[in-house]
Amino acid sequence: MDTFIQLVIDGLALGSVYAALALAIVLVNQSTGLINFSQGAMAVLSAYFAYVLIGWGFPTILAILGSIVVSFLLGAIVERLLIRRFEGGDPDTAVVVTIGLLTLFTGIAGWIWGYNNRQFPSLFPLETVDILGAVVSVRSIGTTLTIVGIMVVLQLLFQGTKLGLALRAVAINPSSAAYSGLPVGRLLMIGWGLAAALGAVAGALVAPALTLTPGMMDTALVYALAAVIIGGLNSPLGAVVAAWGIGVLENLAAVYVPFIGYDLKIAVPFIILFVVLLVRPQGLFGRKVVVRV
Amino acid sequence: MNRMSKLLSNTWVRVAVVVVVAALLLIAPLVLPVFANQTLTRMGVYAVAVLGLNIIMGYTGQVMLGQIFFLGVGAYVTAYGVNNDWNIVVTFFAACILPGLLGLVIALAAARLGGLAIAMVTIALPIIGVPLAKRLTDLTGGSQGTSARFSSAPDWTGLDNDQWQYYMVMVITVIGFVLAYNLVRGKFGRAMAIVRDNEAVARSIGISPYRYKVMAFTIASIFGGASGFLYMVAVQYTSPETMSFAHSISLLAAMVVGGAASIAGSLIGGVYYVLVPQVTNAIDPTVTAISQGIILVAVLFILPGGLVSLPRVIRRLTRKRDTAVATSPQTTSPMHQDAGQAAEGPETERQGQS
Numbered sequence A: 001m002d003t004f005i006q007l008v009i010d011g012l013a014l015g016s017v018y019a020a021l022a023l024a025i026v027l028v029n030q031s032t033g034l035i036n037f038s039q040g041a042m043a044v045l046s047a048y049f050a051y052v053l054i055g056w057g058f059p060t061i062l063a064i065l066g067s068i069v070v071s072f073l074l075g076a077i078v079e080r081l082l083i084r085r086f087e088g089g090d091p092d093t094a095v096v097v098t099i100g101l102l103t104l105f106t107g108i109a110g111w112i113w114g115y116n117n118r119q120f121p122s123l124f125p126l127e128t129v130d131i132l133g134a135v136v137s138v139r140s141i142g143t144t145l146t147i148v149g150i151m152v153v154l155q156l157l158f159q160g161t162k163l164g165l166a167l168r169a170v171a172i173n174p175s176s177a178a179y180s181g182l183p184v185g186r187l188l189m190i191g192w193g194l195a196a197a198l199g200a201v202a203g204a205l206v207a208p209a210l211t212l213t214p215g216m217m218d219t220a221l222v223y224a225l226a227a228v229i230i231g232g233l234n235s236p237l238g239a240v241v242a243a244w245g246i247g248v249l250e251n252l253a254a255v256y257v258p259f260i261g262y263d264l265k266i267a268v269p270f271i272i273l274f275v276v277l278l279v280r281p282q283g284l285f286g287r288k289v290v291v292r293v
Numbered sequence B: 001m002n003r004m005s006k007l008l009s010n011t012w013v014r015v016a017v018v019v020v021v022a023a024l025l026l027i028a029p030l031v032l033p034v035f036a037n038q039t040l041t042r043m044g045v046y047a048v049a050v051l052g053l054n055i056i057m058g059y060t061g062q063v064m065l066g067q068i069f070f071l072g073v074g075a076y077v078t079a080y081g082v083n084n085d086w087n088i089v090v091t092f093f094a095a096c097i098l099p100g101l102l103g104l105v106i107a108l109a110a111a112r113l114g115g116l117a118i119a120m121v122t123i124a125l126p127i128i129g130v131p132l133a134k135r136l137t138d139l140t141g142g143s144q145g146t147s148a149r150f151s152s153a154p155d156w157t158g159l160d161n162d163q164w165q166y167y168m169v170m171v172i173t174v175i176g177f178v179l180a181y182n183l184v185r186g187k188f189g190r191a192m193a194i195v196r197d198n199e200a201v202a203r204s205i206g207i208s209p210y211r212y213k214v215m216a217f218t219i220a221s222i223f224g225g226a227s228g229f230l231y232m233v234a235v236q237y238t239s240p241e242t243m244s245f246a247h248s249i250s251l252l253a254a255m256v257v258g259g260a261a262s263i264a265g266s267l268i269g270g271v272y273y274v275l276v277p278q279v280t281n282a283i284d285p286t287v288t289a290i291s292q293g294i295i296l297v298a299v300l301f302i303l304p305g306g307l308v309s310l311p312r313v314i315r316r317l318t319r320k321r322d323t324a325v326a327t328s329p330q331t332t333s334p335m336h337q338d339a340g341q342a343a344e345g346p347e348t349e350r351q352g353q354s
Helices: A002-032 A039-055 A060-086 A091-113 A138-160 A162-172 A174-179 A184-210 A218-231 A236-256 A267-279 B002-009 B011-031 B034-059 B067-083 B088-110 B117-122 B124-135 B161-185 B187-197 B199-204 B209-235 B245-258 B263-283 B285-302 B307-326 B339-344
Strands: A128-131 A134-137
Touching: A002 A039, A002 A134, A002 A138, A002 A162, A002 A184, A002 A218, A002 A236, A039 A060, A039 A091, A039 A184, A039 A218, A060 A091, A060 A184, A060 B285, A091 B245, A091 B285, A128 A138, A134 A138, A138 A162, A138 A184, A138 A236, A162 A174, A162 A184, A174 A184, A218 A236, A218 A267, A218 B117, A218 B124, A236 A267, A267 B088, A267 B117, A267 B124, B011 B034, B011 B161, B034 B067, B034 B161, B034 B187, B034 B209, B034 B245, B034 B263, B067 B088, B067 B124, B067 B209, B067 B245, B088 B117, B088 B209, B117 B124, B124 B245, B161 B187, B161 B209, B161 B263, B187 B199, B187 B209, B199 B209, B245 B263, B245 B285, B245 B307, B263 B285, B263 B307
Parallel strands: none
Antiparallel strands: A128 A134
């Protein structure tokens, strides 16, 4: 029983990292209709920013906050300079651009910092606490709570502020939003910036466990995409719930299903995904998108 | 310039060009050094993989990120067949059909969700494929990989191994390209194009986008499997690393740089896939990934049709300059635009935001 609780809480922590990335993907998809395949690579760059700041002697929390700010700017710049040109055109081209950015950002990280693993300090103490007899690391709890906190803030931003209202308007109908005087371009930049900032959080949370490498987020990106499909592309809540579900289930499967084990646990979300796509292709929480011709 | 294009449109000149190129390709391995032959052979291998990717992505418009997985499966099937003394022809067909079946099953699920679902599902294939190949030690040889020596030159040919491998790969590559050319020129190709351009229109004239996406995906994976067989002919060894995520992205980059929805572009893609890493690795291995990213993004910005559209773009630019003084500025007629060319161009396909 205690192993079970421990696995569930560690799974939630893992799932929280996927959730942060999945939220970033949903955010971009909501505002531009794109899937940003470079979201993970941008998160890696953010983690390296934080790594550099820590190297300069900043405390970990300040370094991470700094990298979040830098990432916000990076996301906004990427949207303005690169993605803007392909918006409104063929979506496939824009997606290929993000795949190019995935290689580019991974390449930049590898070029500057090399491909060796680097240690990244944890934001949370390495202690453990007892919960119902199970030994649970503070890091897992902290990671999960951080994501819950971010979700609340995002929810407040989108539902309770004027900026959130404007962002939602652009997501629903960019041309009408433009007619009513909203600065659509600037709002899209903010959307991408927010997504990149979320990615920075994901990067900082996962880097201590995985150690910092340019390809650190490749796997997390795949999990996040699976979560996005399972939860529904247009449902932030669905994506987070799906990400947690994936994190918990894969952890349980790794221990209780001998064939899967730790090396094959990445197959778990895709078995779920397969079933979901066959039974409910719009995702568990998603709405069916109807395209008018 | 004008005289040049007139010359090229002459049928006899075209035939002559084809004959000369074919002769060069046949003679090349006999005179080139071993390393050049091996490089050319690998270009053929990857050209087939890029060709398959082009069928699903360029012609049918479905972004696919897992083509390397099917290449890997094809390579493993080949190795397994050779090591269990299957007939080589049986091995070849098994290396095509098994990846094809896998592709069919994956596409049946992935194509259910429209839009980018195929991209989002197939990105997982190499990432699952690598640990899976490591796990299935009995079939794949685990992390060490497996080798299969079956492409040594028979004695009666009097050829060296690299020459024999070159010819084997070239024959299958040419057959693959001819098949693909006929496929995309025919009824099936037009159906794929309409699925790419407008699914609603496709549906209204009785073409099921779902069915054509699944079929195109299956064909792409069969080509992937065939290129896996060729990979084994050329390299004679495969390991889980063969189907790593980075290779999968490179394959996609090669397709876009070569030219989406273009048969010749697939060939250029194969050349690009082999040549550019060789050059960048020689300069500095750490710049390989970054240069690939820069090239891909730059091509999308400057030359969305890929390298294969370069002559057309140059011709259009020069013609524009010629006629700008003369009469109307409207020079490029849509007639000259190859139907497939529109695939990746941001200027085309600007559908109304509704």
